[in-house]
Amino acid sequence: MTSPLDWSRPDDPDNPVNWPNWKRYFHIVPPAIISFTATLGASIYTPSYPIVQEKFNTSSTVALLPQSLYVLALGFGPLIAAPLSETYGRYIVYAVTTPLAAVFTVGAGFSQNIQTLCVMRFFAGMAFSPSLAIGTGSVGDLTVPERRAAPSALYIMTPFLGPAFGPVLGSLVTVKMSWRWTQWTLIFFAILSMIVLAFSQETYKASILSKRARRQNIPLPPGPPTSTKMRRFFTITLVRPLHMLFSEPIVGFFSLYTGFNFSVVFAFMAAYPFIFRSVYNFSTIPSGLVFLAVGLGGALAVPTVLLCDHYFYQPRVRESKLSGKGGVVAPEHRLYPAMAACFGVPIALFWFGWTAKPEISWWSPVVASIPFAWGNSTIFISATAYLLDTYQALYGASAMAANALVRYLLGAALPLFTLQMYKGLGIEWATSLLGFISVTCIPIPWVLFFYGPSIRSRSGYETIKVPE
Numbered sequence: 001m002t003s004p005l006d007w008s009r010p011d012d013p014d015n016p017v018n019w020p021n022w023k024r025y026f027h028i029v030p031p032a033i034i035s036f037t038a039t040l041g042a043s044i045y046t047p048s049y050p051i052v053q054e055k056f057n058t059s060s061t062v063a064l065l066p067q068s069l070y071v072l073a074l075g076f077g078p079l080i081a082a083p084l085s086e087t088y089g090r091y092i093v094y095a096v097t098t099p100l101a102a103v104f105t106v107g108a109g110f111s112q113n114i115q116t117l118c119v120m121r122f123f124a125g126m127a128f129s130p131s132l133a134i135g136t137g138s139v140g141d142l143t144v145p146e147r148r149a150a151p152s153a154l155y156i157m158t159p160f161l162g163p164a165f166g167p168v169l170g171s172l173v174t175v176k177m178s179w180r181w182t183q184w185t186l187i188f189f190a191i192l193s194m195i196v197l198a199f200s201q202e203t204y205k206a207s208i209l210s211k212r213a214r215r216q217n218i219p220l221p222p223g224p225p226t227s228t229k230m231r232r233f234f235t236i237t238l239v240r241p242l243h244m245l246f247s248e249p250i251v252g253f254f255s256l257y258t259g260f261n262f263s264v265v266f267a268f269m270a271a272y273p274f275i276f277r278s279v280y281n282f283s284t285i286p287s288g289l290v291f292l293a294v295g296l297g298g299a300l301a302v303p304t305v306l307l308c309d310h311y312f313y314q315p316r317v318r319e320s321k322l323s324g325k326g327g328v329v330a331p332e333h334r335l336y337p338a339m340a341a342c343f344g345v346p347i348a349l350f351w352f353g354w355t356a357k358p359e360i361s362w363w364s365p366v367v368a369s370i371p372f373a374w375g376n377s378t379i380f381i382s383a384t385a386y387l388l389d390t391y392q393a394l395y396g397a398s399a400m401a402a403n404a405l406v407r408y409l410l411g412a413a414l415p416l417f418t419l420q421m422y423k424g425l426g427i428e429w430a431t432s433l434l435g436f437i438s439v440t441c442i443p444i445p446w447v448l449f450f451y452g453p454s455i456r457s458r459s460g461y462e463t464i465k466v467p468e
Helices: 021-026 029-044 046-055 065-088 090-109 114-128 130-142 149-176 181-198 205-215 226-237 240-247 249-280 284-289 292-322 336-341 344-355 363-441 443-457
Strands: none
Touching: 029 046, 029 065, 029 090, 029 114, 029 130, 029 149, 029 181, 029 249, 046 065, 046 149, 046 249, 046 284, 065 090, 065 114, 065 130, 065 240, 065 249, 065 363, 090 114, 090 130, 090 181, 114 130, 130 149, 130 363, 149 181, 149 249, 149 284, 149 292, 149 363, 240 249, 240 363, 249 284, 249 344, 249 363, 249 443, 292 336, 292 363, 336 344, 336 363, 336 443, 344 363, 363 443
């Protein structure tokens, strides 16, 4: 007899992987829009900080705090949201946190002092953040591994578009309207995501099956008492992302790698206006438009990942099926894009740092931003697919929550001393310092490609079982 907490048959119509293609892709849209809004909120504030500094009579470091606290909150939110989504489902987390984020964003726009702005921005970031961790879990709910490349790439691209378009929108509304519109603009995207969310449904397996069992009056296995649930939540599920971060080398090393890359993106939000104003005399709006190159580079990551999937991953899926292994492929084959892109980031950083000079056209550092963003986005998409394939739906969201924590902790810290670093070291050596750190990260995807199976075999968590 089939368990009420498992699918009744392989083609069970309630299983999200069996939904029609249009429906599966539609359900990727809500977390994609929320993720875009979350990272848009991190960058849209940047062009307005000199005005905030003047209005509230603070230093440049304090004026950047609303950005850093927002980014910091993007890292803490998933620690709570990921285990909640694995307990109560994805939909309820999206449905509760997005309206909350809109409320705090309204408050940020009406702030009358820097303290209120910092507090409102922190809680807005925390409320927007769950999609950054559980969005990948939603993609995992909706796809089987061999068909995950395209939806994963399209979804994961959206958090990278936010930092690219944020400074563009932020500079326009700051100059044409008011710094407060850098906050209120986010509300329109939040409303759009809530409208789309209203037409979607739950995708998490355990939640779907438990609701179906109750609807059909099928008794469920007795669950633990509430006190035990709460204890388990606080002592196990809430701690799980942190435990995975320090006990799982795959999670730890890729979190540090993507965390460093993300921190450079957020550092550039402060550095680009300084560089292009001081070197090329750009005003606020042109300085913001420079970030479109970052958006272009991020978009180029999608065809890169899809080409690697077509030429390297899918042939192994077909080979696995022909040999009777059910199409299961080692997750290390998701790392080909990262193994190529890891060279793009340091090359772009050195290119940018040593050509941002008055005697060299501004086109050179702008074009250098394209391979930087391409490498950054490609590495993250590849790492996400690898983590999700390795830890599957059961622990995948927690692995991504750990990854998000490191990304946004570093992303919050680096911008606070970016301007001081560039003023002290100069553009060439400040950017080169970031380039040298990036060089030390090159071995990470290569080491995991060759030694990943051995590392997975010693994991303390359930990982994908690859037939011999």
